[in-house]
Each structure stands twice: as C-alpha cells, then as structure tokens.
Amino acid sequence: MIKSLTIADVGSMLPIENAAHVYPWSEAVLASCFGERYRVFGLFIEEESGHSQLVGYAIYQYLFEEATLMNICINPSAQGRGFGNTLLSHSMQTLVDKAAIEVVFLEVRQSNQAAIALYHKLGFSIDGERKNYYQTASGRETAVLMSKRFAS
Structure with missing residues (x-):
C-alpha cells in the first residue's frame, strides 16, 4: 500500500534512512521535506500480525510542471523485491x-x-553529471543527472 506521509511519520522514516544510506539525512532534514512544495509517499507492507509497516519512502520537491526526486529509500531488509519500482511508478x-x-x-x-538500472527501466534518460558531488569515504563521487518526461 502506498500513501502520503506527514511530518508525524519522520520517526518511522529515520531508521530506514539510517539503515539504507552511508551518509543519511538527519531527522531535521527529513522533517524539512514536509513543506508546501513537497510530496512524500510511503510504501507499507502488511505484517503477519495484520499491522502495516513502513518499508520505504520517496520524497519529491515540485514547482509548476517539474518535480525532483530528492530521496528514495527502501529498508535494506526489503530491497530486491520490486518495492522501489512500485513506489516510484505509483x-x-x-x-x-x-x-x-x-x-x-x-x-x-x-x-x-x-x-541507475531501475531508473532506465522506468523510462529515465541520462542528462549529464555533476563531478565530485557526493561525499564518499575516500573523497567525492560523480552524480548522474537523469530525467523522465511525461506526455502533457
């Protein structure tokens, strides 16, 4: 099940963020993504107990007809099961x-x-790169810039 998240969900997002990223966003940064020009979607799975559990989220910032995927995160324990594809597509x-x-x-x-393979599968194309953009343990890494256009 995919639904919109609210700032009250940051506490559930933070452990996923910390588990999935070497350089995770802070609680304050996640909380800042619930402003007027943001949409945050959560992917929930139903557990055997009948309760639903957040396993991933996607954060978009948008203005007019453009959106930027700011962050997508799937709990490492749930990766490899198509949840990223489902969350992005929906x-x-x-x-x-x-x-x-x-x-x-x-x-x-x-x-x-x-x-990158998932984004290609979903119809994204490479537009360019930003050299030395992301921090790594040994220095900096290039960011690949991608976009997907929809028929208007």
Whole structure:
C-alpha cells in the first residue's frame, strides 16, 4: 500500500534512512521535506500480525510542471523485491495525475548501478553529471543527472 506521509511519520522514516544510506539525512532534514512544495509517499507492507509497516519512502520537491526526486529509500531488509519500482511508478503517476507534473528530475551516485538500472527501466534518460558531488569515504563521487518526461 502506498500513501502520503506527514511530518508525524519522520520517526518511522529515520531508521530506514539510517539503515539504507552511508551518509543519511538527519531527522531535521527529513522533517524539512514536509513543506508546501513537497510530496512524500510511503510504501507499507502488511505484517503477519495484520499491522502495516513502513518499508520505504520517496520524497519529491515540485514547482509548476517539474518535480525532483530528492530521496528514495527502501529498508535494506526489503530491497530486491520490486518495492522501489512500485513506489516510484505509483508516486510519479500520482504527481502527473494530481499535480500536472510533466517531468521528473533526479541525481544518483554513479556507483549505484542498481538504481541507475531501475531508473532506465522506468523510462529515465541520462542528462549529464555533476563531478565530485557526493561525499564518499575516500573523497567525492560523480552524480548522474537523469530525467523522465511525461506526455502533457
């Protein structure tokens, strides 16, 4: 199940963020993504107990007909099961349908080949790169810039 998240969900997002990223966003940064020009979508799975658990989220910032995927995160224990594809597909279509988004931009670590492959599968194309953009343990890494256009 995918639904919109609120600032009250930051406490559930933070452990996923910390588990999934070497350089995670802070609680304050996550909380700052609930402003007027942001949409945050959460992916929930139902546990055997019948309760639903947040396993991932996607954060978009948007203005007019453009959106930028600021962060997508799937709990490492739930990765490799198609949840990233489901979350991205659903959230982007929601933005197109409800916010009249015509293009989605993103940037991704050059070393994150699994994410780049997923973005290609979903119709994103490479637009360029930002050298020395992301911090790494040994220095800096290039960001790959990608976009996907939707029919208007």
